[in-house]
Amino acid sequence: MSPKKVINSIQILRGVAAVVVLIYHVSGFLKVNSSQVIFADFFRKGFAGVDLFFVISGFIISYTTKTYIGNPTKFKEYWKKRIIRIYPIYWIVLGGIQLLQLILSNYLKVTSFETYSNIGIWAHFKTYTLLPKHVAIDPVTWTMSYEIYFYALFSIVILSKRLWIIPATILGLTVHNSIVHPVFDPENGFSYYNFVFSNYNYEFLMGILISYYYDKIRFSPIISIFLVIIAVSIIYLWGDFVGDYDNFKRILIFGSAASMILVSSINIEKAGFLIAPSFFISVGSASYVLYLIHFPFLLILNRIPNMFGVTLDAFQMSLYNYVVVVINILVAVFLHKKLELPLTSYLSKIFK
Numbered sequence: 001m002s003p004k005k006v007i008n009s010i011q012i013l014r015g016v017a018a019v020v021v022l023i024y025h026v027s028g029f030l031k032v033n034s035s036q037v038i039f040a041d042f043f044r045k046g047f048a049g050v051d052l053f054f055v056i057s058g059f060i061i062s063y064t065t066k067t068y069i070g071n072p073t074k075f076k077e078y079w080k081k082r083i084i085r086i087y088p089i090y091w092i093v094l095g096g097i098q099l100l101q102l103i104l105s106n107y108l109k110v111t112s113f114e115t116y117s118n119i120g121i122w123a124h125f126k127t128y129t130l131l132p133k134h135v136a137i138d139p140v141t142w143t144m145s146y147e148i149y150f151y152a153l154f155s156i157v158i159l160s161k162r163l164w165i166i167p168a169t170i171l172g173l174t175v176h177n178s179i180v181h182p183v184f185d186p187e188n189g190f191s192y193y194n195f196v197f198s199n200y201n202y203e204f205l206m207g208i209l210i211s212y213y214y215d216k217i218r219f220s221p222i223i224s225i226f227l228v229i230i231a232v233s234i235i236y237l238w239g240d241f242v243g244d245y246d247n248f249k250r251i252l253i254f255g256s257a258a259s260m261i262l263v264s265s266i267n268i269e270k271a272g273f274l275i276a277p278s279f280f281i282s283v284g285s286a287s288y289v290l291y292l293i294h295f296p297f298l299l300i301l302n303r304i305p306n307m308f309g310v311t312l313d314a315f316q317m318s319l320y321n322y323v324v325v326v327i328n329i330l331v332a333v334f335l336h337k338k339l340e341l342p343l344t345s346y347l348s349k350i351f352k
Contacts, residue, residue: 011280015281017049017053018053021047022290024046027044027321029298036318045239052261052262053291054207054255055206057150061154062154062208078158089343097296100300132149138296140291140292145195170201203259217266218267224267227261230260234253242254289332302317
């Protein structure tokens with residue numbers, strides 16, 4: 001199968017992951033500020049959407065660039081595509097956040113989020129390049145540092161197949177880190193060691209392995225649906241046991257469930273049983289924009305009623321935040337079509 005073929009199940013899952021994280025953050029905001037939730041707090045384990053993103057990333061990178069392996073002439077093209085995909089829209093969103101908060105704080109005396117304007121040149125450089133341990137002005141961008149790290153690991157074997165020993169060694173040390181430090185100790189600080197040998201490496205590897213065996217994945221749609229039900233059940237039943245720093249436990253529960261969902265979804269599509277409404281595909285295509293904008297948007301949108309002198313009670317805030325979810329999704333789809341796609345296309349032509 002052509003590596004350039006668009007897999008609708010992947011697009012839909014990207015959208016699902018982004019929307020799940022969105023609802024998780026909106027519901028968390030409500031719980032803290034109004035003691036309310038949306039969707040009956042069903043998405044309280046919604047940060048598992050990040051793990052699904054990581055597994056999907058491993059699949060996509062391997063699936064779309066498997067012919068690049070051992071071909072160093074493709075190294076530049078590989079990184080050009082990754083950079084154009086990640087950075088321009090990120091810089092626009094980040095700059096927009098800083099500009100908007102400057103206007104809100106100076107003219108409307110409203111503070112929605114911290115933009116860390118006084119952190120220094122080196123800290124700003126790390127933020128704008130998404131280097132590890134950067135100051136996350138947009139709180140979700142810590143995950144993008146891992147994405148870029150995954151891209152870098154994969155690019156090593158593009159230079160030469162013989163260099164597989166480097167990512168293999170990193171994986172071996174990751175196993176060691178899992179055994180010695182199954183739970184990250186925040187009191188000792190986040191180190192580059194924790195980053196390089198993070199348990200998230202397993203999830204990226206899971207995606208690569210699923211891509212490698214893509215053509216061999218064959219089982220009935222009924223089994224696929226059953227596996228999806230099991231995966232969601234695993235997240236729902238055991239997700240509460242996963243804490244912010246339970247790295248290895250998170251991989252066992254969320255990573256394995258995400259892999260089951262991915263395998264099952266692509267198998268359902270290959271069997272011809274996937275229903276793929278165009279709007280779902282659009283949300284999947286806009287998932288990166290949605291992921292970037294949703295946190296600052298939910299903070300700003302929840303400030304708007306007060307800015308106009310409207311006070312909402314707890315129940316009204318809950319209802320209002322259903323609207324916040326919808327607005328986030330619609331704005332992301334619009335920005336993807338009107339900004340991200342044209343910008344990516346233009347830059348791809350400029351930097352041939």
